[in-house]
Amino acid sequence: MEAQFLIAGFGGQGVLLIGQLLAKAAMHDGMNVSWMPSYGPEMRGGEANCAVVVSDEPIGSPLVTEPPIAVIMNKPSMLKFTPSMEKGGLMLYNSSLIDIEPDREDITAVAIDCNGIAEKLGNARTANMVMLGAIIQRTGVISIDSAMEALKATFGPKKEHLLPINRAAMEAGAEAAK
């Protein structure tokens, strides 16, 4: 089993965190994982993306050049990565900020109203966790419980009070992706 993800958006949307939680949770589930960020002269509002590979075998390339699974959080990323997607791939995209659909017939595209759902839950900053819930629902690579364990370890005791709202966001995202 090998799952390759490309997660892209703009800086500040938490796309790197989505990838890290995915990798951390899968690691705790006993899988081999790699997480590779795009790096460059980056800034808030600039482009950000990361590649995550989860496998039961040792991981070769940590780069994902033809993503079988693309997680797209903003419109420039949709335009940039749609052409390189693998045939038959799965794209989860944030329809709150993207007013177009991917122009590919040979992929499955799932629209998730990440920001809308997060705002309804009362914390706009959990839009990335809504998307993580959708990823979990559609791919089954990790469970919400293991993602929560990873988030707990990332947050530490200071932010523990934010765990319930993040869980609610993941669950709402999973529901939206059904």
Place this chain on the structure above:
Amino acid sequence: MGQKMLMKGNEAIAEAAIQAGCRFFFGYPITPQNQIPEYMSKRLPKVEGGCFLQAESEVAAINMVYGAAGAGARVMTSSSSPGISLKQEGISYIVGAELPCVIVNMVRGGPGLGSIQPAQSDYYQSTRGGGHGDYRMLVLAPSSVQEAVELTQKAFDLADKYRNPVLIMGDGLIGQMMEPVEMPEYVKPELPEKTWAATGWKPGCGRDRAIINSLYIDPNVLEQHNRKLFAKYAVMEQEECRWQEEMTDDADYVIVAYGTTARIARSAMRKLRENGIKVGLIRPITLWPFPNAPIQKAAEHAKAFLTVEMSMGQMVDDVRLAVNGKKPVEFYGRTGGIVPTVREIVEQIENMAKEAK
């Protein structure tokens, strides 16, 4: 072994160094290795005897390394290609003075300021000395974050054992990537006491004055000194060669690749084996000394070799020297910060197999 953690290559190397007793770090920022000094700046002041210092330049940093090494400390610096070029004068002095230290190069595209993306185009610089004069450094090339941790700790031991700098040659990808790491418990091997260290001499302190020097005005003395250095390098060639071989026994085609490129080559090898082409992989772990032995062995039965690098072709020279004309040695490389893909390597080997028919 401790608990599994998800760590960036750069951070893992920094922590591994501290675990191995590194207490001095001198550096200057440059992408893609910045997490090493960043981590050191947070951690070292909290470690007993730890000192982190951001120097005013790479040249200053390597000379601070020279000083700390001369005093017998475990000391490290890190940089990326253009910064490593700036350190070469100091490295040459450190080799000449026979002092141990660890240098990390997270290689990026060159020449000049180049790009900040991963590359392997500093192979010549790393394995042929780099600075002026006749010298060698042990060069270790990790291909995973876990291996980067293990080789960093080993680097300090090897540096002390040979009184010579050890270079860890990674690339932007090894530095920036996160992978699971188990931080091994560092066990220091038995090493000779640093009786040569300049730690402050007083009359009657029981040893000669420690003199740290790389200047030998008398050519006869310098020649003798260089012969002594090369006798040391001969021992390194005998004892420190490291490599990994995979599926070479029955291989018709053998890929030689190191670091990041070896990971991609391994995926290509698996795909090619599924398609019925017998491919093996030789991954040099030490770039100097270069592992000639497994390549010579494979040259007995393989049809051809393919060297894959993130450069226009540097290590391929060493592969050709090892193969010594017995079999064809092809090359495939991407440069400028571009990482080769599995598909590209698969196509290369498929073409070689077609031509052979």
